[in-house]
Amino acid sequence: MVAGASGTGKTMFALEFLLRGIRDFGEPGVMFSFEESRSDLIENMAIFGFDLETLIADGMLIIDAFHIEPSEIVTTGGFDLEGLFLRLEKAIETVGAKRIVLDTIEVLLASFGNDVLVRGELSRLFRWFKERKLTAVVTEERGREGNLTRYGFEEVISDCAILLDHRVHEEISTRRLRILKYRGSEHGTNEYPFLITDRGFVVLPSIEMDSISTASEERVSTGMEQLDQMLSGGIFRGASLLISGRAGTGKTTIAAQLVDAACRRGERALFISFEESQARLIRNMRSVGIELQQWVDAGLLNIWAERSTAYGLEEHLGRLDRMLEEFCPRVVVLDAMRSLVELGPERNIRATLAMEIDVLKAREITCVITSLTHGNEEESSAVGVSSLTDSWLLLRNIEHNGERSRLLFVIKSRGMAHSNQVREFIFTPQGAQLVEVMVDPRGGILTGSARKQQMAHFARIADNRLANIKRNQRSLQRRTAVLRAQIAVLENELEATSSDLEKANEEQRRKQEAVAADQFEAERIREASM
């Protein structure tokens, strides 16, 4: 059962169920329409690229549309719905149908009364479908004030109930789908946004979140070595990066640099530009040394430039989804988010972006969103969106000494170590580069020419210090030489002195021996004379 108010896409849902059955599974289908005429259905589906007439001619589809006017019907006693069953049976047998649509059952209930009799007949019909292994989609009008359906029919059809909702707030339409119950099967309980696009019904995210629950460890280079270092190796594959800043802070350049790096790796990139045409974007980026034309020519880069106001949010998302499907980019840039605000209130933009980020994440696409901020809102306005993204770079212009310099801050980066230092980034003919900022000895940081002055100042100081050291070295060398010479002289002196001392000692020893010998001689003479 598919329930929803009028205009929520019930008929679309039901018809697509039949058409995909035929196209993708070779299962013929039968549609019983109590509301729209056959020609209206064929015409409406043609807009969405479905050719019903061919399918009917091929004997794969029967559309039985007839109008019942409840005011022409008077109940006068007991009855059954054999007429409807007979008609269905004939149609089902004619094409060998596997799929049935009744759109909408509301008409039957309104015409024949919502009593036990009609309910009994319809449950008999659904049992009959089940016995024949037919899958049926039955649409019903949404009830008022909390009631799922106007006639509480979900009690009769109980295998699966899907609710469609279409809210229009300040001219922005948002469609949502919720599975209320699905007997014998697990199902998501959230409301899922969906779109009715030129490819039919698209539920977002179009890829199951379960299949991508493993977060990538792979790093993607931002194309700026110094920025990669700040993010300890780049941003994760499939992560989202917000670059916020005022006009002229270089948001687009950083995004383009990332795209350039991706294309260099041979990856495909999609650049959605709401700000500039393709030609202007390419020209502007060329002026800072980023050559995007080569990647466009190589078929690696797709620049999708259009005024954001040309489409509603829903259509924008639909087109994006289609482009992802067809072009399969690894990197997507959205420049700039602010332009989306023109499409509706901030809350919806946030919801749309959340959807967009989910869609990209599901496909493991690295995404860069730039956000233009104005005046004092600099950091606050982006906060709503920043919580949706994995990393956030803030660019800020500072004015000092009559010139402007660009500063880059890494405000956050989920799941990775990152530098909390600020960097100045400068444009060179080789693209943007980051340089470490100088800390002013008087406080603050120095950028631009003040930075150059300070660097020259430091260089002079360094030069002076070097000269001093050299001077000092020379005098020390001289002094060393003098001392060495003095040491040599003293050593000679020492040698001479010690040799003299040796001689003196020898002389003394000889003299003592001579004295001793004389004494011995004198005593011997004295003994002899006695």
Added chain:
Amino acid sequence: MNVIQEDLHWVLTLYINGASPRSTAALANIRKICDHELAGRSDLKVVDIRTDPEMAIRDNILAIPTLVKHLPAPRRYLVGDLGNEERVRAALEIGSGEKY
């Protein structure tokens, strides 16, 4: 009113499903009306959806039994066994003064 009704002619089709109890009852009920107060002024056709399904499809008959009043205008579908006489007479627009 009686004068006007004298000129009217009722063109009716009753759709039945074989000899089911409701079909049999409906047939008996409408026959009674046609044979009495609409005597000579009615044209009743009985269609069995089992033997003549195409007719039922052409007339968009979903419920059985159904009596279709083609004429006099406006067209009406009388669904059920026609047991509720009051509702049947009202739907067929048979003047109450002519009650037999």
